[in-house]
Amino acid sequence: MYSFNVKTGSRFDLIKITDKIKKFVKDENITDGIITVFVPHTTAAVTINEGADPSVVEDIKKELDEIIPLHDNYSHMEGNSAAHIKSSLIGASENIMVENGSLVLGTWQAVFFCEFDGPRTRKVYVKVN
Amino acid sequence: MYSFNVKTGSRFDLIKITDKIKKFVKDENITDGIITVFVPHTTAAVTINEGADPSVVEDIKKELDEIIPLHDNYSHMEGNSAAHIKSSLIGASENIMVENGSLVLGTWQAVFFCEFDGPRTRKVYVKVN
Amino acid sequence: MYSFNVKTGSRFDLIKITDKIKKFVKDENITDGIITVFVPHTTAAVTINEGADPSVVEDIKKELDEIIPLHDNYSHMEGNSAAHIKSSLIGASENIMVENGSLVLGTWQAVFFCEFDGPRTRKVYVKVN
Numbered sequence: 326m327y328s329f330n331v332k333t334g335s336r337f338d339l340i341k342i343t344d345k346i347k348k349f350v351k352d353e354n355i356t357d358g359i360i361t362v363f364v365p366h367t368t369a370a371v372t373i374n375e376g377a378d379p380s381v382v383e384d385i386k387k388e389l390d391e392i393i394p395l396h397d398n399y400s401h402m403e404g405n406s407a408a409h410i411k412s413s414l415i416g417a418s419e420n421i422m423v424e425n426g427s428l429v430l431g432t433w434q435a436v437f438f439c440e441f442d443g444p445r446t447r448k449v450y451v452k453v454n
Numbered sequence: 455m456y457s458f459n460v461k462t463g464s465r466f467d468l469i470k471i472t473d474k475i476k477k478f479v480k481d482e483n484i485t486d487g488i489i490t491v492f493v494p495h496t497t498a499a500v501t502i503n504e505g506a507d508p509s510v511v512e513d514i515k516k517e518l519d520e521i522i523p524l525h526d527n528y529s530h531m532e533g534n535s536a537a538h539i540k541s542s543l544i545g546a547s548e549n550i551m552v553e554n555g556s557l558v559l560g561t562w563q564a565v566f567f568c569e570f571d572g573p574r575t576r577k578v579y580v581k582v583n
Numbered sequence: 584m585y586s587f588n589v590k591t592g593s594r595f596d597l598i599k600i601t602d603k604i605k606k607f608v609k610d611e612n613i614t615d616g617i618i619t620v621f622v623p624h625t626t627a628a629v630t631i632n633e634g635a636d637p638s639v640v641e642d643i644k645k646e647l648d649e650i651i652p653l654h655d656n657y658s659h660m661e662g663n664s665a666a667h668i669k670s671s672l673i674g675a676s677e678n679i680m681v682e683n684g685s686l687v688l689g690t691w692q693a694v695f696f697c698e699f700d701g702p703r704t705r706k707v708y709v710k711v712n
Contacts, residue, residue, distance in 0.1 A: 326558065358712070363558070366560050367502070367560065367563055380658040380659040387657075387658075388655065392521060399517075400516075403507075406509075409503055409504060409513065417548065419674075420676045421621070431624050434624075448560075454488050455680055492678065494690075496692055526646065535638075535642035538639050539646045577689075
């Protein structure tokens with residue numbers, strides 16, 4: 326298992342981690358397999374989406390905040406229930422294939438760490454099968 | 455493949471299954487790998503979220519019922535369309551890593567079976583790679 | 584890694600791909616393992632849900648369009664932000680177990696390719712561990 330940190334900059338932040346996962350594949354000399362990316366937090370997640378145009382990320386953030394409002398008569402006293410709900414909707418893990426030593430991603434795909442209750446320093450775990 | 459039952463208590467119920475997955479890891483002497491947890495139902499799901507404060511689970515349930523209302527002019531005659539939609543949003547599977555014989559979860563993370571159309575007796579499948 | 588095409592028929596389309604995954608299991612003589620199904624697109628996804636009654640799929644489409652409206656003051660100029668958001672909510676991958684040469688799915692489960700910005704010809708990747 327390989328682990329790296331992600332420093333998030335705001336309450337709701339999507340940060341590209343594709344290069345860190347590519348580094349793992351290279352450092353470990355993985356030529357073929359399926360990688361699992363896992364986020365060990367309950368107010369964060371991992372997703373794959375467009376990495377080219379930053380307006381896509383802005384729209385994802387805006388719309389998720391509309392669907393799951395920050396304040397909505399939640400009972401959890403810490404005030405971060407919306408972050409927990411987003412975490413379950415987006416999900417704590419992703420699988421990515423490796424072929425011929427390269428991560429298999431579509432042309433527009435990038436891997437994003439999703440911070441829903443930052444800013445904080447977070448962890449990501451990566452492991453291959 | 456390992457299988458266990460979950461008895462759910464109400465229409466919408468989140469039930470902690472972390473201990474059952476830990477038991478699988480122990481019984482099978484798994485020291486290292488990636489576990490897949492799979493729910494073979496179309497009106498249920500599996501998620502990872504906070505296991506310490508039960509108010510988080512209450513907020514997840516309340517908010518999901520607001521986002522996907524129980525009645526909303528659905529065409530499916532069985533009356534459980536909201537449960538099917540929640541199932542696809544949360545997802546039928548999760549991946550969890552095992553290192554040194556232990557399930558790798560964050561401090562606050564627990565694994566939950568999500569019942570969206572109970573109460574029923576449900577099945578969960580677990581398998582390691 | 585195995586790859587196949589899916590031809591989608593409309594902007595928002597859910598297409599059953601269970602048989603194509605079963606064909607992969609048969610062609611590759613897979614008797615035991617965990618299969619990853621991966622969609623290399625940022626405006627599509629993969630989900631597991633009811634395959635018997637097509638009204639379930641209709642309700643999933645209707646409700647997702649209500650939750651994530653097609654037009655909602657998005658900033659991404661291409662006009663397909665709703666598709667990107669749906670893609671992250673449903674997810675780019677699924678895991679399915681294989682036992683005794685058969686895909687392990689519940690009685691009502693089918694695997695669906697989710698097109699959110701069609702019609703197009705799309706790709707699906709399948710790999711076993």
